[in-house]
Ligand SMILES: Nc1ncnc2c1ncn2[C@@H]1O[C@H](COP(=O)(O)OP(=O)(O)O)[C@@H](O)[C@H]1O
């Protein structure tokens with residue numbers, strides 16, 4: 001006899017409970033209690049929480065909690081195909097961009113690519129110290145034969161961060177203009193930011209095949225887009241009210257105001273968001289190596305799987321170095337913007 | 343009134359009619375109470391709405407400086423922002439050149455703001471990422487002109503406000519006073535008839551403030567714009583105003599020529615306000631003289647109708663027996679003896695009747 005038999009009897013549901021075949025699969029708890037003899041004697045101390053499984057024990061037509069997870073799974077699988085019809089063509093360009101970027105980075109000879117990256121560094125930061133740091137880091141990684149892995153990681157970050165900015169800045173602008181939209185989007189951003197990175201991968205694995213670059217591309221973008229959206233929204237909302245009033249008083253159109261005043265004045269905040277977005281892309285691209293994202297993360301994963309301590313540690317150090325140079329370069333760019341404004 | 347600068351025959355440029363502004367969730371529903379005369383504290387307590395402006399009627403004349411004065415929170419900024427509809431009224435009319443601005447659509451409103459009104463702000467509100475020159479040319483840039491088109495014009499106005507050679511600097515590199523000069527150059531370069539100035543000099547140090555007031559009066563001599571100037575400072579108001587409007591809790595306590603208000607305050611609130619000022623420096627001979635074309639006996643000389651009483655006292659060297667001829671543009675308009683001067687210096691209050699008798 002189960003604890004909650006009485007409840008179903010009292011509610012007059014006994015007949016419904018016993019109707020139909022009661023050959024529902026047994027839960028683990030049932031099995032254990034069965035093997036340990038009929039000790040289902042209920043004292044107040046051992047009374048189980050009225051959970052789905054406890055009700056099921058009393059009434060076999062009541063669903064078990066594993067039906068919930070299974071229902072979710074079959075529900076997801078049933079919409080998966082129609083979802084794919086929409087999502088596949090939409091996300092296909094991402095796959096092309098990612099594999100294209102990796103191809104280009106790897107097929108360009110090092111003696112072109114490294115100077116090119118240094119040139120970009122200079123253009124963005126205009127600081128000798130930063131340039132030197134980047135040069136030493138890239139050459140150092142190349143010297144210990146981690147050049148290809150590092151370039152793969154960089155290629156993925158460049159593509160994903162670019163897409164984050166292209167999508168995130170307009171979303172942030174839209175949010176700054178509508179309080180309703182902001183109220184709707186902020187919970188989604190909170191969720192994206194608090195979900196542990198691994199959790200993103202679960203539905204994505206079902207949707208896309210593990211061999212497709214877009215799988216990890218989407219995971220990285222979802223995770224890293226949050227700061228650029230938040231800080232664009234915040235940056236535009238923080239623009240001095242009097243300056244906005246001046247723009248209105250001199251008859252600017254909304255468009256003139258956006259491009260001539262709001263975006264330029266929000267730029268320091270937007271750049272801070274881009275910096276964070278790049279750092280978060282790097283974090284996620286390492287985790288995404290579990291779903292076949294190439295790069296330094298693969299080596300870390302090898303270190304864990306095969307207990308190759310040295311391989312894992314060196315790759316980890318490489319990731320730290322990449323993080324440092326990406327951070328320094330974007331911060332230097334941010335400082336330049338700040339200096340130009342006050 | 344014997345005043346010649348405020349003779350009332352100038353065209354009305356901006357006319358505000360029965361303007362009400364109520365802040366809150368449902369302004370329409372409480373408007374009738376405001377129209378019946380409910381005051382600001384009562385409105386807030388009984389209906390939870392802030393009475394911003396109550397039954398405002400002002401005529402602002404072409405080529406004059408209309409000063410709106412009141413303590414902080416009296417509704418000055420709210421009022422000036424109605425003129426270019428940065429704030430929408432709850433009810434009432436705003437006529438500019440006889441046209442009702444409330445009937446304007448978005449394009450017409452933009453045209454009004456671009457071409458007919460410009461504004462100077464308390465905290466300057468310059469674009470921090472643009473150079474001084476680009477800020478000065480902002481109005482033209484908004485109208486679609488390129489830098490090459492407006493460069494000469496903007497530079498000319500920068501020169502005029504005393505900022506030659508600063509065109510390539512950024513606003514943060516300038517002092518507050520210089521930034522506000524850029525703000526004024528920006529408004530002037532817009533080439534509009536009307537200039538709105540919301541506490542334009544309040545954020546500046548006293549000496550720089552005096553400089554800026556002189557600059558404004560100078561420019562006004564030259565350009566004769568219709569200026570609406572907001573301040574909480576009575577000395578500034580008296581120095582600049584052709585027409586003075588005193589606001590309190592959203593309604594107009596008194597308006598008129600500044601000298602008139604000084605000599606005939608109609609409310610204890612204004613008596614309080616004016617009790618501390620140096621009357622000799624503000625009052626002018628034309629306001630306290632006895633108007634007549636009869637030459638006085640034993641005249642000690644001529645004083646101009648716009649001279650201050652302070653300068654008359656200096657001229658009399660303390661001698662209370664002297665009598666002066668008051669002249670305007672070479673012709674006598676009145677006589678002034680030292681008793682009239684001394685009487686006018688007594689702060690007005692209960693004694694206002696006496697002064698009225700003496701001055702009429
Ligand atoms: N957007 C608003 N919402 C509610 N109350 C406002 C708003 N703007 C101004 N007020 C109120 O209206 C009154 C007048 O404000 P304001 O015009 O800024 O005064 P001033 O410029 O004379 O200091 C104040 O009591 C202020 O609190």
Ligand SMILES: [Mg+2]
Pocket residue numbers: 418419420541
């Ligand atoms: Mg104000």
